[in-house]
Amino acid sequence: MERLKRLWWRFYPNPDKEHWWMPLIWLPFMFWFFASPWWKHVSLLYWVANTIVGLVFVVLYLQAFARGGRFRLICTLLMLGIAVATAPFNSGGPTLLIYCAAAGSFTTNRLRVLGFMAVEIAVLVFFNYRLHLDFGFWVSMLLLIVLVGLANHFAAISHCQKEELRLANSEIEHLAKVAERERIARDLHDVLGHTLSLITLKSELARKLVDRDPERAKLEMQDVENTSRAALADVREAIRGYRSDGFFAELSRARAALETAGVTLKCDTAPLELSPAQESVLALVLREAVTNVVRHAEAQRCEVRLVKEDALCRLEITDDGRGSDAPEGNGLRGMRERLQSIGGSLERLTGQGTRLVIELPLVVSN
Numbered sequence: 570m571e572r573l574k575r576l577w578w579r580f581y582p583n584p585d586k587e588h589w590w591m592p593l594i595w596l597p598f599m600f601w602f603f604a605s606p607w608w609k610h611v612s613l614l615y616w617v618a619n620t621i622v623g624l625v626f627v628v629l630y631l632q633a634f635a636r637g638g639r640f641r642l643i644c645t646l647l648m649l650g651i652a653v654a655t656a657p658f659n660s661g662g663p664t665l666l667i668y669c670a671a672a673g674s675f676t677t678n679r680l681r682v683l684g685f686m687a688v689e690i691a692v693l694v695f696f697n698y699r700l701h702l703d704f705g706f707w708v709s710m711l712l713l714i715v716l717v718g719l720a721n722h723f724a725a726i727s728h729c730q731k732e733e734l735r736l737a738n739s740e741i742e743h744l745a746k747v748a749e750r751e752r753i754a755r756d757l758h759d760v761l762g763h764t765l766s767l768i769t770l771k772s773e774l775a776r777k778l779v780d781r782d783p784e785r786a787k788l789e790m791q792d793v794e795n796t797s798r799a800a801l802a803d804v805r806e807a808i809r810g811y812r813s814d815g816f817f818a819e820l821s822r823a824r825a826a827l828e829t830a831g832v833t834l835k836c837d838t839a840p841l842e843l844s845p846a847q848e849s850v851l852a853l854v855l856r857e858a859v860t861n862v863v864r865h866a867e868a869q870r871c872e873v874r875l876v877k878e879d880a881l882c883r884l885e886i887t888d889d890g891r892g893s894d895a896p897e898g899n900g901l902r903g904m905r906e907r908l909q910s911i912g913g914s915l916e917r918l919t920g921q922g923t924r925l926v927i928e929l930p931l932v933v934s935n
Contacts, residue, residue: 592634595671599623602661619659626651626665633672645673645685649692656696663696663706667713674718675725682722689714751906764800766863768793770829816843819852820873823859827871830863832888838875841882847929850907851875851884854915857900858886858925866890866923877931884927892919 602623606616626648633644648669656662666689673685690711697707775789820836827834843851855873862871868890875884897905897917904927905915913929 592631592671595668596627596630598664598667599627599661601664602626602655602659605659605661619655622651622655626668630668630672634675641672641675642681645669648672649689653692656700663693663700663702663710666693666710667717670714670718671721674721676722677726677729679722682718686714686718689718754903764796766860767826767829768796768800770826770863771796774829816848816852816855816875819855823855823873826859826863832862832868833870835870835872836874838873839877841875841877842931843882843929846911847882847913850911850913851882851927851929853907854884854904854925854927855886857904861900861923862886862888862890865893868922878928880931882929882931884929885924886927887922887924889922892921892923 603620606619611619629644629648629651633641633648636644648665652662652665652669655665670686670689673689674682676682693707693710693714696702702710771789771793775786775793778786778789817838820838824834824836859871862868866888868888871886871888873884873886875882877883901915901917907913908915908927908929911929913927916926918924918926
């Protein structure tokens with residue numbers, strides 16, 4: 570059964586897997602074309618030739634729907650040729666024009682549809698002139714060609730719109746996955762970068778104190794243990810996307826990390842009305858900035874200033890370290906991306922130390 574199914578899809582590789590059956594529902598009407606020789610009591614050779622031509626027509630019809638583009642146009646023109654060639658010998662020949670209309674009109678190109686329908690109507694008029702078709706049959710064929718052609722044209726437009734929507738949804742899903750991976754990467758960088766730096770500092774301090782002040786060294790190692798446990802919880806929460814203790818909680822951790830590194834912290838903060846997303850981003854920016862001060866700045870003093878300026882929240886983080894004009898690393902790029910995602914900006918000034926200026930639009934209360 571599976572082999573037959575694979576063979577069928579190779580023969581009829583219709584890209585519209587949802588409505589693949591629609592072109593097939595009209596095939597039973599081909600009965601009149603295949604049965605016509607029986608009623609006329611023609612020779613066996615004539616019957617075999619008629620059957621072969623009919624089967625070729627069916628193959629072209631299915632391939633026209635399955636492949637589309639220029640291949641569909643070629644198949645439809647060949648179908649039209651078969652209809653013209655068989656009409657004088659087979660009373661069911663003119664009905665093949667309906668299949669030609671169905672295949673040739675399954676396109677979003679309106680001019681092509683109108684042109685093809687005009688050609689088919691001209692062929693039908695020629696049939697009526699040469700074969701003296703019954704008036705009722707002639708009018709019925711005319712209506713069917715127009716109705717089937719227009720219906721398939723609008724079906725093609727609908728199919729195209731659905732396909733575009735599916736591709737757009739697929740692209741949105743892909744971008745969402747990429748954005749989520751980037752978010753997790755930034756969060757892990759922020760969490761582990763800060764925490765591992767703090768653990769390193771405390772471990773170095775404990776190693777230096779183990780002989781001179783064992784009790785202090787024991788306390789520092791206890792802090793290392795607590796920090797490691799907190800880091801594990803932070804990593805789990807970062808992956809879930811819910812990590813945020815707020816700006817001032819992060820400021821307390823920053824003070825502890827800077828004091829361990831021998832850096833004096835000066836704070837000038839004002840109470841501001843921030844959304845949870847803004848406060849979370851500011852906390853992560855502060856964490857990354859303090860981590861950079863501890864790791865790279867070789868500073869003695871660090872100042873954190875949080876103020877309101879007009880409709881903006883302004884955060885400044887300044888150190889008196891060595892500064893650097895080096896290209897932005899992953900941490901600084903992550904800060905900038907986080908801020909831009911909520912309408913903020915970041916400016917880095919270097920020279921005598923480093924100064925980061927972060928601005929966010931304030932939440933307006935109703």
